[in-house]
Amino acid sequence: MAEIRSLDPKTPMFAQFGQETGQVVLANTFVVPPERDEAFLALFRGQAEFMKAQPGFVSLRMHKGTAGSRLLLNIAVWESTAALAAALAGPEFQRLAADFPDDVVSYPHVFERIDA
Structure with missing residues (x-):
């Protein structure tokens, strides 16, 4: 399974699920060894179809x-943190996530849109 690290250690992704929101963006940066690039993308595509x-x-x-x-960098839009959390908690997602190589590092974080 890929190692998960926080972009913001004071607000890890799973802690963000406690806040009810409207539409959110999951931005997930992956550090992938060059020799794993194609294999990682094949696994990711399977996981993406499920999501x-x-x-x-x-x-x-x-x-x-x-x-x-x-x-x-994966940018995924969800209707809410609750919908995202439910999808990530499911046993099928957990099984798919376990297939990712141990030498891949993932930096997921949840964002909500603001006016700039």
Whole structure:
């Protein structure tokens, strides 16, 4: 299973699920060893298909860093933190997440839109 680290140690992703919100964005940055890139993406695509079928799912986009970067960034929109939390807590998601290699590091964080 990928190692999960917090972008904001004072507010880890799972603590964010305690706040009821409207639509949220899950931004998840993955650090993937170059030799695992294709295998990781294949696993991610399978997990993405599962997530797309979950209640409250809105959209998903994966991005890759340029110039040989090892970073991949998933941006997923959900109707609420409750919908996201329910999808992540399900046994099927847990089984899929366990397949990710141990040398992948994940930095997930939940955001809500604000006017700039």
